[in-house]
Amino acid sequence: MTETAAWIAVDWGTSNLRAWAMDAGNAPVAEASSGAGMNTLARDGFEPALLDLVGPWLRPDGVTTIIACGMVGARQGWIEAPYVVTPCVPLHAEAMVRAPAADPRLAVQIIPGVSQAAPPDVMRGEETQIAGFLAGRPRFDGVLCLPGTHTKWVHVSAGEIVSFATFMTGEVFALLAGSSVLRHSVGSDEWSEADFAEAVEDAMARPEKFASRLFVLRAASLLDNLRPERARARLSGLLIGLELAGSKPYWLGREVVLIGDAALARTYRSGLALSGLEAEPQDATAMTLDGLVAARSALAG
């Protein structure tokens, strides 16, 4: 039999919706997810998508608090939760926005994203992971790297987000590997660490060669039968090397923590290790949950 939840934690991104039923001690007791990401929903589709997923956890005759982070708070989301501007702490109980819901059992609070004025930049969802990390390490002074479709480099000091920069590395990789002429040359399985390392160092040393190094992958596949897993590792290395060259002011001489998907974090870790930097990996889902718990506590406090 399904138990009701003390409250519900929700990570609502562009392409996925993920929810946890939480007990009174802030431990997850059930988990559910669906493909009902922000991109797939019109404004009136958010409440039904949420009810589909968490309906069984709601108290039948009361109100359940739901704390959500991510693109659900974007202009095209359920309701816009306006950005908080850097420098700022990652969580602002007073800036959370209540989403309009017809079902009286729902009290949905959306965590706002964070923006930066110059250079212009935005995040939605990562601020919650940062808050989760800082809940366990409140005195951390260093850099968080959150690799993904749009990788974030975040300078954190005295509990605040000081500045950050977003690199479109993951999205460019997906487009090149899946939709460009390189799709004929790049495999989807296996990996060549040596090719990755060579490409990272190459791109860091000569970032301006990026667009021609890309085509070399295609030509090497046609002329020299470059194996698909080697081409894939090189493509990844070129992109991550270019990013590491550009993000150097963030990571050079700093303590760096990687918060992201395990495989992707390993790749960034390998890339940083080539510059002698040992980055500390942290589990992204755990940080998200810790951040949602911190938001719940801030709201209750």
Place this chain on the structure above:
Amino acid sequence: MTETAAWIAVDWGTSNLRAWAMDAGNAPVAEASSGAGMNTLARDGFEPALLDLVGPWLRPDGVTTIIACGMVGARQGWIEAPYVVTPCVPLHAEAMVRAPAADPRLAVQIIPGVSQAAPPDVMRGEETQIAGFLAGRPRFDGVLCLPGTHTKWVHVSAGEIVSFATFMTGEVFALLAGSSVLRHSVGSDEWSEADFAEAVEDAMARPEKFASRLFVLRAASLLDNLRPERARARLSGLLIGLELAGSKPYWLGREVVLIGDAALARTYRSGLALSGLEAEPQDATAMTLDGLVAARSALAG
């Protein structure tokens, strides 16, 4: 009434097929085109696609010579015309490959592409434009830039292709503007020359910032209402600036001729002008036709 052709010139690319009926004096007397590019055809589809287009120009009771350049000679084309390796003259009558045709009226000759061993690189079609240019300027010593989906920079000396480099700039622009998160920020009309110039100079000065400068376009559109035509010009400038930084060993201190689509060539010309270089534009279609004429003459000679 349709006249028969002395011979037929064909430019057969990845996504288009274009043909000209030529008279005995090597002047085009009729032109036709279709969307039957190499990408859309199986191996047995090439002959019917060609007959659809040029059938009316064929001598009814004789053989018509057809000279074709482009991806029709790729491994996935009608028949593979193996690459000639640099350094080499752009045209090799003896390396042309006769395509197998069931219709006895067709004598189809395919011009081979050119490859480079190190760094690995390939071209198919551009060698014919280069031959066309050199037919009129046989003593040219300098650099040809052929902007397009895969822009080529070609060092030409003593009638030979000495070396070349391909940049995937056009394809990356199309993917980012059409399929990435930037599609929400980038317009399709109008242009801002000032934004283009600023982005070119920015990318040339700090090529390693490429992936973060991309996301700034998105953030500036969300936070500062950056207008779509300005975002488009900046995206183009970032990509062309990155390419100009990487292709500097080709163009610095050289005579540069641009062979390409008029609008795209103008964009490259503006970018190069920011570094004080005045590139000479040449019409791409004229160069293709001149090259096919040169191939026909080489074959007949």
